[in-house]
Amino acid sequence: MYSYNEFDSAFIAERNAQFRAQVERRIDGSLTEDEFKPLRLMNGLYLQLHAYMLRVAIPYGTLNSRQMRTLAMIAERWDKGYGHFTTRQNIQYNWPELRDVPDILDALAEVEMHAIQTSGNTIRNVTADHFAGAAADEIADPRPVAELIRQWSTDHPEFQFLPRKFKVAVTGSPNDRAVTAAHDIGLRIVERDGEIGYQVLVGGGLGRTPMIGKVLAEFLPEADLLPYIEATVAVWNLLGRRDNKYKSRIKITVHEHGIEDIRARVDATFALIKPTFSGVDQTMLDGIRAQFAAPTFRSGPVHHYTAAYADNPGFRAFADTNLAAHKKPDYAIVTISLKAHGATPGDATADQMRLMADLAERYGHDELRISHEQNVILPHVHKSDLPALYTALREAGLGTANIGLISDIIACPGMDYCALATARSIPIAQEIALRFDELKLEHEIGEIKIKISGCINACGHHHVGHIGILGLDRAGVESYQITLGGDHREDARVGDRTGPGFAAEELLPAIERIVYAYLAERNGPEETFLATYQRLGMAPFKAALYDEAASYAAE
Amino acid sequence: MPRDFTPKVITANALLEGDVVYLTEAGIWTRHLAEAEILTDEADAELRLLDAQAQANTVVGVYLADMTPTDNGPEPTHFREDFRRTGPSNYNHGKQAERA
Ligand code: HEM
Ligand code: SF4
DSSP: OOOOOHHHHHHHHHHHHHHHHHHHHHHTTSSOHHHHHHHHHTTTEEEOSSSEEEEEEOGGGEEEHHHHHHHHHHHHHHSSSEEEEOTTSEEEESOOOGGGHHHHHHHHHHTTOOOTTSSSSSBOOOEEOTTTTTBTTOSSOSHHHHHHHHHHHTTOGGGSSOSSOBOEEEESSSSOOSOGGGSSEEEEEEEETTEEEEEEEESOBOTTSOBOOEEEEEEEEGGGHHHHHHHHHHHHHHHSOSSOGGGOSHHHHHHHHOHHHHHHHHHHHHHHHGGGOOSHHHHHHHHHHHHTOOOOOOOOOOHHHHHHHHHOHHHHHHHHHHEEEBSSTTEEEEEEOSOOTTSOTTEEEHHHHHHHHHHHHHHSTTEEEEOTTSOEEEEEEEGGGHHHHHHHHHHTTOOOOOTTSTTOOEEOOGGGTOTTOSSOSHHHHHHHHHHHHHHTOHHHHOSOOEEEESSTTOTTOGGGSSEEEEEEEETTEEEEEEEEOOBOSTTOBOOEEOSSOEEHHHHHHHHHHHHHHHHHHSSSTTSOHHHHHHHHOSHHHHHHHHOTTOOOOOO | OOOOOOOEEEEEEETTTOOEEEEOTTSOEESOGGGSOOBOOHHHHHHHHHHHHTOTTTEEEEEEEEEEEETTEEEESSHHHHHHHHOOSSSSOTHHHHHO
């Protein structure tokens, strides 16, 4: 993985020293809050409902065990013993004290991490497929180019005061696990006549006005990528609406001008910019690529795995749900669920973080990934190690076999932490997970994605959930609106609103009715919830939700 | 027509810890809503708010929050203030932990 060079280290050290002085000046009263707030936000420090919140970037979701141990140490020493992994491959600490934050940032710097550009109107943490470098379906590892974009965008003088935040995601597989269609720029690595290039999407985004990204360039040669992205951001930087926060994202610019007009402007700007790129970016990319070289894979028999799969039903369930196909047939990608039934989605305790670090070192070539679905991945595990890995995970409460199932829910912090929230998200996720575990229906229901946001900002991706839940405030009471049929993959789609919302205590029965309607209507267990919805449309689900007469409840 | 002034307390977050705090009658910040002063007069509330806002070296984000006066002190009228008073509902963390 990428290692800081001297320049990177010096830059972070200087930024941290600067911030330490700013914190001191805020505490001794020489800076007002109005002066201090933009400075703390530049360093990822928010003030939330009950405490400060520090957001730390995990670029393209990649960590080694040393970094994970530092995240654990920070949780223990300066927070309340846990951290929250988010949908943008960040970790959030919910309880740091102002005075300690400079020390936390220094501890992060020791393992080449930081919180720069995790807030503000800049290019945010670049995210990527959490199976990068490992997936069987991968055309190329998306991380080198994500790292190149990170280096180019960090502290880029032109892009520190954009009209609004700007998010870039990269996938290297045709099966999109990075939600590229819901990003300001989504990059998809594609291959044409043996040549690697990029399909560039622009103007996707969730929030108040959800939109699916449109194709800006069908096939961009590798050498053109950085100048082309720079041209795109530059065009938006000029055209973007700074007068209205709700219309400032590039998705609105693309919508208002039309994709053809934006493409013409980007092409014109690209023609101007391209000659100023000397090609050094390509040299850098080659250097970066070398740092992402695959580990030395082991070969060896896998009969431990096949035997455990045959004999141990717990292991089999885990293997069936939590493993994904690795490019080496003897290896597997392991997703560790941070969604134990009743737990807060995305939270890991310091002990759990340390255990995952140990296991990565022992069985996983020292690599970990964080997924946008708020889980942790060991991307390279030899199949013969899986039974031992599973046993260790289970003992730590990390062996839940529910990846992709109804309890593998994305939930934003909602009103339990977030100052912008209009309702809570976490207790809803906890209730749903516990209820379907109790019903023992989870594996029967099969693949389904529930995503919950505590307000219209859509941090929990509810628009692209098969079942999306949006928490609202209806005259001082928590109320929840349901959408159906959203999809976050390569053919991404925004879900359809079902109708009036539900009070908190009505919501779980409503979700149950939707699920029972699906079980009654599906053409057998192979037909997923989403496929059933796509075949039948809203009608049977709407009837189950709102029509007293239509009852699919379990008899 | 101006709306009737409903009872309020002055609330903010502590500068150093971020904790939710309330202003007492004595003009000190407390972590316990029960100890907060209830303001029922609009002009008085505005003055107290200005005073509180001037304490920018102790607190951040001062505002007036709607409350219902009860025998046990002010009770939030909106669930957001209820959560601010108590702490998150997924863990026993924050103020609820300290009180226990
Ligand atoms: C608790 C502190 C947080 C604050 C104050 C916050 C703030 C916001 C705001 C204001 C937006 C809307 C932006 C816009 O549309 O222009 C937004 C969107 C978003 N946030 Fe957060 N957020 C927080 C936490 C999170 C967390 C925990 C996650 C992940 C679980 C997250 C991921 C996202 C995502 C994915 C979007 C949608 C992006 C888009 O397409 O526009 N945020 N957030
Ligand atoms: S969706 Fe709203 S409530 Fe949830 S984290 Fe984002 S801003 Fe906060």
